[in-house]
Amino acid sequence: MNVQSPNDLRAFWMPFTANRQFKQNPRMFVAAKDMHYTTADGREVLDGTAGLWCCNAGHARPRIVEAVQAQVAELDYAPAFQMGHPKAFELANRLVDMAPEGMDHVFYTNSGSESVETALKIALAYHRARGEGQRTRLIGRERGYHGVNFGGISVGGIVNNRKFFGSLLAGVDHLPHTHLPEKNSYSRGEPEHGAELADDLERLVALHGPETIAAVIVEPMAGSTGVILPPKGYLEKLRAITRKHGILLIFDEVITGFGRLGAPFGADYFGVTPDMMTTAKGITNGVVPMGAVFCSGAIHDAFMQGPENAIELFHGYTYSGNPLAAAAGLATLETYREEGLFDRAAELAPYFEDMLHGLKGLPHVMDIRNLGLVGAVELEPVAGAPTKRAFEAFLAAYEEGVLIRTTGDIIALSPPLIIEKGQIDRIGEVLSKVLRALP
The missing domain is CATH 3.90.1150.10 (Aspartate Aminotransferase, domain 1)
Known part of the structure; x- marks a missing residue:
């Protein structure tokens, strides 16, 4: 060496x-x-x-810097499998307190990409836990960005992120994107035209059968593809169609979460509550890698069956709820609130x-x-x-x-x-x- x-x-x-x-x-x-x-x-x-x-x-920012410095001297690492530390639970409570009503639980990850993988796996496992294991299809959107792991690039729709890596996951389909420059150029805020694009989900439901579709994942506002905005009424239509057919709706809030739109989450800004939200980035102000998947109480409770000593979800990461990340997250949320x-x-x-x-x-x-x-x-x-x-x-x-x-x-x-x-x-x-x- x-x-x-x-x-x-x-x-x-x-x-x-x-x-x-x-x-x-x-x-x-x-x-x-x-x-x-x-x-x-x-x-x-x-x-x-x-x-x-x-x-x-x-x-x-001083509060975040001091919190991380203090935490590394007190408890640098603790396992999250069958063990815990107080700040991970405190942060989870703070997160669900600020989330839209019904988002009652969080599952920690280390990035937006991991949050997406986690949400997709939870969606599949949720339907299986309810006796609907045939629901295996996932629906993304053209020009969508959901990180760089295999699930994320499969449901994502950015060409260069997909084409170099082979066939990806099977059983994935895509909605059309909402970029309509011929109708919505130079829009200020939500565009006027294009809500009807959500109706394409009904076409996919008819094509594949509603009983085969586990989840639809979209960014409330598509960021990494170049800021593609949802037309007025579009997200409401997606919510109505997914609810009608028993399909989970996942909002990828890795960019729109934590104040980017002037509200805690895109779900708050648009007034549409999904079944799960994927987050990362602003959760710790980028200081320590961390992500969190928010999910409804109904999803969480579907897993809480069987013997109490049994692991309910066979999924997780070495660094889930890392002490430094949890400390950074708490200090970040306090900075947002104070200021x-x-x-x-x-x-x-x-x-x-x-x-x-x-x-x-x-x-x-x-x-x-x-x-x-x-x-x-x-x-x-x-x-x-x-x-x-x-x-x-x-x-x-x-x-x-x-x-x-x-x-x-x-x-x-x-x-x-x-x-x-x-x-x-x-x-x-x-x-x-x-x-x-x-x-």
């Missing part, structure tokens, strides 16, 4: 990254505080993306919306969409070079001191909920400058 290996970037195979391009010209963050990252060369970069949609309370960050997001949303739509008419802009403190600016692709224009915008914005995110040729924004109006203005100014300079 060469213990003197230089830090030359070779060993780390980076996720969702153009590795060769990055390693020729690295972009390194070495510190973060509140709304800004600090680069290796000492520049401040305004965080326009809350890290990866996860640092909703900003960076290095009124969910209400702050709702109050800032119109100002953020106006900034975004002020970019209309700039070179290459095809569409603008927004909801809460999340937005997208869709660009015309370079002929024969998809994603090139948005990636150039990402690099240029970084050089100007603003971090944005791109997916395809879409710029996505999701700043921490502590953002100030002047910082929203700064994002708009940099984007305007970058867009005007793009070839």
